[in-house]
Amino acid sequence: MGFIGVVMVFVLVFGGFLWEGGHMRAILGSLAPEMMIIMGAAFGAYVIANPMKTIKMGIKMALHAMSAKGPQKQEYIELCQMMFQLFQLLRKDGPQAVEKHIETPDKSEIFTAYPSFMKNHHAVHFICDTMKITLSADLSPYDVDDLLDGDIKAIHSEEHLAQHAIQSMADGIPGLGIVAAVLGIVITMGVLSEGTETIGEHVGSALVGTMLGVFFAYGLIGPTATKMAADIEAEGRYLSVIKAGMVALQRGAPPIVCIEYARRSIQPAERPSFEEMDKATKEAKKAA
Numbered sequence: 495m496g497f498i499g500v501v502m503v504f505v506l507v508f509g510g511f512l513w514e515g516g517h518m519r520a521i522l523g524s525l526a527p528e529m530m531i532i533m534g535a536a537f538g539a540y541v542i543a544n545p546m547k548t549i550k551m552g553i554k555m556a557l558h559a560m561s562a563k564g565p566q567k568q569e570y571i572e573l574c575q576m577m578f579q580l581f582q583l584l585r586k587d588g589p590q591a592v593e594k595h596i597e598t599p600d601k602s603e604i605f606t607a608y609p610s611f612m613k614n615h616h617a618v619h620f621i622c623d624t625m626k627i628t629l630s631a632d633l634s635p636y637d638v639d640d641l642l643d644g645d646i647k648a649i650h651s652e653e654h655l656a657q658h659a660i661q662s663m664a665d666g667i668p669g670l671g672i673v674a675a676v677l678g679i680v681i682t683m684g685v686l687s688e689g690t691e692t693i694g695e696h697v698g699s700a701l702v703g704t705m706l707g708v709f710f711a712y713g714l715i716g717p718t719a720t721k722m723a724a725d726i727e728a729e730g731r732y733l734s735v736i737k738a739g740m741v742a743l744q745r746g747a748p749p750i751v752c753i754e755y756a757r758r759s760i761q762p763a764e765r766p767s768f769e770e771m772d773k774a775t776k777e778a779k780k781a782a
Contacts, residue, residue, distance in 0.1 A: 496560035496721060503713045524678075524699035525706075531674040532707050536667050536715075544659045552656040559721040564728030567764045569610045570735065574753050574771060575778040576608045577621075577739045581749035582779070589629045596622040596629075616649055616729065621736050628744060635744040642737040646730055653729070657722040664715035671707015675700045735759050750775060 512518065541549060565573075583604070584592045595602035599618050611617060620642070628638060678700025685692050739756035747755070757771050766774070 496562075496718070499717070500560070500714065507709065507713065520698055521702055521705075524702045528674050528678075528699070528703045528706050531677065532667060532670045532703065533710065535670045535673070536663050539666060540659060540663045543662065544655075548655050548659055551653070552659045555653065555656050555722050555725065556660055556718050559718055559725055562721075562725050562728075564725065565610075565732045565764065567766055570732075570757075570760050570764055571766050571770065571774045572608045572610050573617075573732070573735060574739075574756055574766075575774050576604060576611055577736070577756060578749050578753050578775045579604050579778045580621075580625075581739070581743055581752055584743075585749055592625065592629065596625045614729075614732065617732060617736060620645060620733055621740070624740055628740075633744065635741050638744045639737070639741050642733075642740060646733050646737070649733070650726060650730055653726045654723075657719055657726060660715065660722060661719035664711045664719055667711035667715060668707045671704045671711075674703025674707065678703055731761060 508518065508521075511521075540552070544552070580592065580595065583595075595604050599605045599612070599622050605612055605618070624638065624642060624645075627633065627641070633641070678696060682693060682696040682700060685696055735756045738759040739752045742752040742755040743749075753771065753775060754768075757765060757768075760766070
C-alpha cells in the first residue's frame with residue numbers, strides 16, 4: 495500500500511495545483527537545485543547523526559515499509575503449525591530429535607515447509623536459540639519469559655534507532671526548505687533592477703523550496719517513518735506469539751495447549767479461530 499499512497503500524494507497535491515491553474519514548469523524549472531539543497535542536506539545530516547549500521551538499516555527499513563503489510567492470519571497459522579510440529583517432535587522423540595532442526599534450520603524439513611517463517615530471520619534465531627538453551631539448561635518458565643522479553647527489547651531498540659533516524663530527518667526537512675527559500679531570496683536581491691517579471695520568477699523559485707520541504711517532510715518521509723514504527727510493532731507481535739508458545743512449553747503444557755497460548759496472543763484482526771487452528775494442527779500432524 496505504500497507505493498499506492500505515494501502515487502496518491504503526488505497526484506492529489508500536484509493535480510490540485512494544476513486544477514487551480516498552476517503550471518508545472520514553475521516547479522520543474524527550479525526542482526533540481528532545490529532538491530539538491532533540501533534532500534542533499536537532509537541526507538548529509540542523516541549521515542552526520544548516525545553510525546553506518548543505522549544508516550543502512552534505516553534505508554532498508556524505509557524501502558521495506560513501502561511494500562510491507564505485517565504478518566497476516568495465514569502467516570500466523572503457518573507459524574503455529576510449525577511450532578506444533580516442533581513441540582510434538584520434542585514430546586514424542588525427545589531433545590535429540592529436535593537438535594538437528596534447531597542447529598541447521600535452513601536444512602530442517604519442518605522449518606523449510608513454512609517459507610513465511612523462514613524469511614523472518616529474527617524469528618528463526620529467536621525460536622532456535624531459545625530451544626538450544628532450554629534443552630541444554632534447566633530454566634524455569636519465568637527465566638524463559640525474561641530471556642525472550644529481553645531479546646524482543648534488544649531487537650526493537652536496534653530497529654527503533656533506525657526509525658527515529660528517519661523521523662528526525664523528516665522533522666528537519668521543513669527547516670531545510672526554509673534554507674533553500676532564503677537562498678532563493680538572496681539570489682532575488684541581486685536581480686531587483688531587472689523588472690517585476692524576473693523578480694517574480696525568482697521569488698516563485700524560492701517559494702518552491704519551502705513547498706518541497708513541507709511536502710517531503712509531511713507527505714513522504716514522515717509517513718514512511720510512521721510506517722516503519724508500525725512494521726516494528728508488527729514484528730514484535732509475531733515474536734510475542736512465539737514467546738507465548740515457548741513459555742507454555744517450558745511450563746510443561748501439551749503441544750496443543752502451547753499453540754492455544756500462542757493463538758490467544760495474536761491480535762483479533764489476524765487471529766485464526768479455534769476451528770481454523772484445530773484444522774491446521776491436524777494437518778501438521780499428518781505432515782509429521
